Amino acid sequence: MKRAYKLRAYPTRPQEGRAVRLLADHCDLYNAALQERREAWRLRKVRISYGDQSAQLKEIRAADPAGQGRHSFTAQQQTLRRLNAILGIYFLRARDAKGQGRRVGYPRFKPYQRFDQVLFVAGDGARWEGANDGRWAHATFKAVGRVKVRQHRPVVGVVKTLQVKREGRRWYVVVVTDTNTAPLPPTDRSVGLDVGVARFLTTSDGEIVPNPRFLDAAQERIAELQRRKERAQPGSGNRRRLRRALAKEWRKLRNQRRDFHHKTARTLVDTCATLALEDLHVTGMTASAAGTVEHPGRNVAAKAGLNRSILDAGWSQFTRILVAKAESAGRRVILVNPAFTSVDCHTCQARCIRPRQHTVVCPLHGELDADLNGARNIAARAGLGSGQASVA
Numbered sequence: 001m002k003r004a005y006k007l008r009a010y011p012t013r014p015q016e017g018r019a020v021r022l023l024a025d026h027c028d029l030y031n032a033a034l035q036e037r038r039e040a041w042r043l044r045k046v047r048i049s050y051g052d053q054s055a056q057l058k059e060i061r062a063a064d065p066a067g068q069g070r071h072s073f074t075a076q077q078q079t080l081r082r083l084n085a086i087l088g089i090y091f092l093r094a095r096d097a098k099g100q101g102r103r104v105g106y107p108r109f110k111p112y113q114r115f116d117q118v119l120f121v122a123g124d125g126a127r128w129e130g131a132n133d134g135r136w137a138h139a140t141f142k143a144v145g146r147v148k149v150r151q152h153r154p155v156v157g158v159v160k161t162l163q164v165k166r167e168g169r170r171w172y173v174v175v176v177t178d179t180n181t182a183p184l185p186p187t188d189r190s191v192g193l194d195v196g197v198a199r200f201l202t203t204s205d206g207e208i209v210p211n212p213r214f215l216d217a218a219q220e221r222i223a224e225l226q227r228r229k230e231r232a233q234p235g236s237g238n239r240r241r242l243r244r245a246l247a248k249e250w251r252k253l254r255n256q257r258r259d260f261h262h263k264t265a266r267t268l269v270d271t272c273a274t275l276a277l278e279d280l281h282v283t284g285m286t287a288s289a290a291g292t293v294e295h296p297g298r299n300v301a302a303k304a305g306l307n308r309s310i311l312d313a314g315w316s317q318f319t320r321i322l323v324a325k326a327e328s329a330g331r332r333v334i335l336v337n338p339a340f341t342s343v344d345c346h347t348c349q350a351r352c353i354r355p356r357q358h359t360v361v362c363p364l365h366g367e368l369d370a371d372l373n374g375a376r377n378i379a380a381r382a383g384l385g386s387g388q389a390s391v392a
């Protein structure tokens with residue numbers, strides 16, 4: 001299965017200059033190839049093929065070492081292929097039009113400003129380095145350099161091609177991957193998921209994934225280092241050491257957390273056909289530290305800012321990972337509006353009270369497990385019934 005990711009790229013000034021030149025050179029190649037085909041057709045009624053033109057590339061490159069010769073051979077082939085595809089469509093249209101007594105215009109030359117993409121084969125004049133641990137991803141292109149790329153979601157599969165793309169003043173890299181994952185066994189388990197503070201998540205059919213222990217341990221270590229750093233003399237070597245130690249702890253935590261998220265998501269995707277979860281904009285949640293009507297318990301329980309930052313970062317990342325895995329496995333993910341999922345009774349929809357973090361009390365149905373109630377509301381809101389019917 002092919003998957004494409006369009007990611008924003010941030011070339012430096014010199015890189016941008018070289019990327020503009022790359023597009024211009026490919027534009028020249030494209031126009032020259034079009035010209036050759038056009039003339040051959042016009043003057044001799046000869047159709048030149050992609051193969052004919054590709055065979056000339058070597059010569060063209062040798063004759064122009066400071067121009068065409070600098071670029072990736074395979075990328076140039078892709079540009080010729082692109083022209084070939086455009087002409088292929090033209091000939092089809094022309095044939096149809098002729099039958100109807102119409103005429104179709106021959107493809108035109110492209111001006112520089114409208115030639116906005118070059119396709120590279122990965123590993124041949126282009127290389128992809130995915131984002132690691134929240135850092136920048138990088139795409140390296142021959143004759144351009146190693147360009148910073150914002151990777152907003154995980155890139156799944158083997159990278160096949162990398163495309164440089166210009167849109168107005170913005171630059172993008174389109175990464176195309178191939179995921180040849182074995183199809184997962186069919187299942188009819190469909191669940192709603194509630195992520196929380198006390199537990200990592202609860203499914204609407206009653207499965208509980210607790211928060212991993214390393215979170216607590218990490219929180220203690222980080223809080224301790226933080227305290228020591230604040231007491232240390234500003235500008236001192238000690239403070240610098242503590243800052244580094246702190247950064248290391250955070251890094252370690254992020255790595256462990258990511259592993260945990262991958263494993264948890266993997267298990268869910270393997271066993272569920274449909275997964276429903278709240279569309280949480282975590283930044284919004286963090287901002288409302290005082291608590292909201294929708295999520296009173298979350299913020300009340302997350303007393304410490306540190307605790308909150310540890311958990312919040314977790315939820316958004318987990319959602320991204322889960323969605324990516326589900327997509328590439330052909331499972332369905334439904335994001336639902338999170339309003340009141342935790343405080344409405346899933347059976348009668350009455351607004352409950354929440355005396356404690358893990359309990360809500362329905363006026364009709366009494367005490368309910370808050371997270372399970374939330375998960376069932378999420379399942380219902382996603383159209384999965386209450387999500388209870390499919391208990392494994």
Ligand SMILES: [Zn+2]
Nearest residue numbers: 345348362365
């Ligand atoms: Zn009720």
